[in-house]
Amino acid sequence: MKRITKGISNFLNTRLGFVILAVVLYTLKTIYAYETKFNLGVKGSIQTFLMIINPIPVMLLLFGISLYMKGRKSYIFLLIIDFLDTVWLFSNILYYREFSDFLTMVLIKGSGSVSNNLGKSILGILKPSDFLVFIDVIILILLLAFHVIKMDVKRLNWRIPVLISSLAVLLFGANLTLAESDRSQLLTRTFDNNYIVKYLGLNVFNVYDMVKTTQTNAVKSQAKSSDIDSIEKYMKDNYVQPNVEYTGVAKGKNVFIIHLESLQQFMIDYKWDGQEVTPNLNKIYHEDDTLSFDNFFNQVGQGKTADAELMLENSLFGLPEGSAMVTDGTTNTFQAAPAILDQEAGYTSASFHGDVPSFWNRDNAYKSWGYDYFFSSNYYKEKKSYNVGYGMKDKIFLRDSAQYIEQLPQPFYAKLITVTNHYPYTLDKKNQTIEKTDTGDKTVDGYVQTAHYLDQSIGEFMAWLKETGLDKNSMVVLYGDHYGISNNHKKAMSKLTGIKGFNEFNDAQYQRVPFMIHMDGLKGGINHTYGGEIDVLPTLLNLLGVDNKNMVQFGSDLLSSEHSQVVAFRNGNFVSPTVTKVGGTYYNTKTGKVDKKISKTEKEKLSNRVTTELSLSDRVINGDLLRFHKLPGFTTVNKKDYSYKKSTALKELKKARKKNGTSLLAQNDNKSMVDLYQTDAPELSSDK
Known part of the structure; x- marks a missing residue:
């Protein structure tokens, strides 16, 4: 048992080990948020499995970027990414509680048009348990601050970060394939954002939303009379x-x-x-x-x-x-x-x-x-x-x-x-x-x-x-x-x-x-x-x-x-x-x-x-x-x-x-x- 404990401790004291720990903690807190803060309508074993694993590919990819960096920068970068992503998750929890939907780029772009008097609403929505989504960030900082985990400043073989990035892409591909088998045309014919989040995760939804917004803007510029x-x-x-x-x-x-x-x-x-x-x-x-x-x-x-x-x-x-x-x-x-x-x-x-x-x-x-x-x-x-x-x-x-x-x-x-x-x-x-x-x-x-x-x-x-x-x-x-x-x-x-x-x-x-x-x-x-x-x-x-x-x-x-x-x-x-x-x-x-x-x-x-x-x-x-x-008898409004x-x-x-x-x-x-x-x-x- 001591040998196993020591092995785990030694692994966590490597940069790769720290990345894996961060992914695990992030996944656990995301599952907590999915289950208690959102209403995704998860049914059956496939949907449950996908909900559990869908945070892993994206976070492995994002946290894995830190492995390309040297020394302390690697740890600081990971913590910043973890914190920013958690702030986004936290914001979605608050928005979802009242509107049963997720934040989108279009909504954020127009937030200046609806921001008046929002303070009272946010205070009314907020629950103490919402802050639990920051717990993984706090744990990682404390582990480093009290030297429970020591920073690994040794140079990492370039094959390891490449392998991690490749693994993240393969896992996402498997996630998407399994999701499509359970819900065909998931990304091409859906009107409910809950589907994308429960199958592919909140972060993938964000990327999907940005791509869709860009495509929409292009549609307007390319539209023709026919x-x-x-x-x-x-x-x-x-x-x-x-x-x-x-x-x-x-x-x-x-x-x-x-x-x-x-x-x-x-x-x-x-x-x-x-x-x-x-x-x-x-x-x-x-x-x-x-x-x-x-x-x-x-x-x-x-x-x-x-x-x-x-x-x-x-x-x-x-x-x-x-x-x-x-x-x-x-x-x-x-x-x-x-x-x-x-x-x-x-x-x-x-x-x-x-x-x-x-x-x-x-x-x-x-x-x-x-x-x-x-x-x-x-x-x-x-x-x-x-x-x-x-x-x-x-x-x-x-x-x-x-x-x-x-x-x-x-x-x-x-x-x-x-x-x-x-x-x-x-x-x-x-x-x-x-x-x-x-x-x-x-x-x-x-x-x-x-x-x-x-x-x-x-x-x-x-x-x-x-x-x-x-x-x-x-x-x-x-x-x-x-x-x-x-x-x-x-x-x-x-x-x-x-x-x-x-x-x-x-x-x-x-x-x-x-x-x-x-x-x-x-x-x-x-x-x-x-x-x-x-x-x-x-x-x-x-x-x-x-x-x-x-x-x-x-x-x-x-x-x-x-x-x-x-x-x-x-x-x-x-x-x-x-x-x-x-x-x-x-x-x-x-x-x-x-x-x-x-x-x-x-x-x-x-x-x-x-x-x-x-x-x-x-x-x-x-x-x-x-x-x-062309509506007969109607003149286009001149603003x-x-x-x-x-x-x-x-x-x-x-x-x-x-x-x-x-x-x-x-x-x-x-x-x-x-x-x-x-x-x-x-x-x-x-x-x-």
Whole structure:
């Protein structure tokens, strides 16, 4: 035994031994992270084996570089590489906890557009056990510092580092071959980053992501006009005839798009501690003149809110990595709702958001979409008590937006983006009017409080619309942009929903978000059609009497009998009234059980439809193909025609106050109706 111990000790005191030890420790801590910090969906012995060994080839290659160096430099280089790689792993753990995905180059490139107010979120996400991923670095440093392992400064035979590098390449080849045998076309046809990480490792995913990003950039520069032909053919072959009963019923009406931040459908009619969480939304949801959809799903990817906006106003899917608003919003050509309604029906368009204009690159993307006005934080009175997390508190934001809404020439298209119900769901005590839930999950338990606050703000806004008469000539669209509680909180969701063993299937079903279209005189009711955010634009255009037949839109009218009820998720999963796909598993949507009766042909038919639409949409964005699409009667938006400078906007609004102006203010003899807005926001009371 002593001989074995001495042999191991002697080996570890060589540079090669130190490299092997570093690889072993790194592999162990990576397995710990895979198992406890990520949700990779590892199933079966092959996937488990690959998850265990996939860190080895890359780290053997990286750490092995140190063997080409002399003396102390070799050890210092290895420790630096180990530390930097661990920082990247640590960063992914934090990001994954909230977004169930991994960091990408596109996301990092656009981080400046979303960095505002992130500190609070990071502190909310952080767990003490996260720092355990640094333990291998600490162990190696301590072993060297206390001379348990002595640095080997002897010259190493050149054959050893070459052999190690060759071994690393061979191991990776074997890893990839085995992975491909279990998951064919792993690197060429995947929409879920979890697959690449569980089969090949986080470091390989990083390389894959960089290569893919470079290829995407090259696609745009090499795109040509004929590339749009296949897209146009697909649109023509799959065109869905809209519901003629609803065609033009909202023609000439103002349109309010109210963005319900992070609100999930299960909050509708949900009670906690004997109290309705969303009483105002519940009332709207059940009114006879509201079209409500109880099977409406968010379909966002990494872009979250930005993806929701992109789908809602362009009927294009978000990208597999990052946010298209950030990476392509400034340069691409779009045919978005604001520009369409302006050119088709003379609408004024405006977006309202109580945060900095650069968030998600909105100040540039909105110009590409044809928004006339963008009322960001620059337009509102700023005060520390007015803000929470990602911008102004909803009650204050909506109340202060009224001053600009009344100045907009009618008809107008106005989008209001609420933010209070945003992770990490914190609200000061004076605004809390419902108790927290008791799941024991700090991330989740504040959700009902911020959702209740959001609902109160909507109630106040709707009351103002009624007081001013805007409710009579407006269509109000309310939608949840994405999930509020990610699938990393299954225990809490199990307690909130009453579903024992809340699993991947349940999580897919709970991607439902509210979608309501409310208008005086509208033939409403609760519609059980399956659909998602990609379908909103075609639905609204039909209601407004705008023909979308020649447009490139991947959604279809939710009210049409021809509407496909297969709802694609960004990662290639989908849900329909009969089948739900999560990873490689197909479930019966009605029973929640694994569907063993579904044929291979049916699986391929459904999956191919989803992957085809996602791929075609990606081609449109990555290649900027709408610059080649000639839409009859539509003029390409010139971004230079738009300015969101406050002085410029106020000057334009002042012009609209003329005697025969169409704004609410002009129609009321230029007497403001903001004083009709009633809010119980305690911050405003204290100001008075």
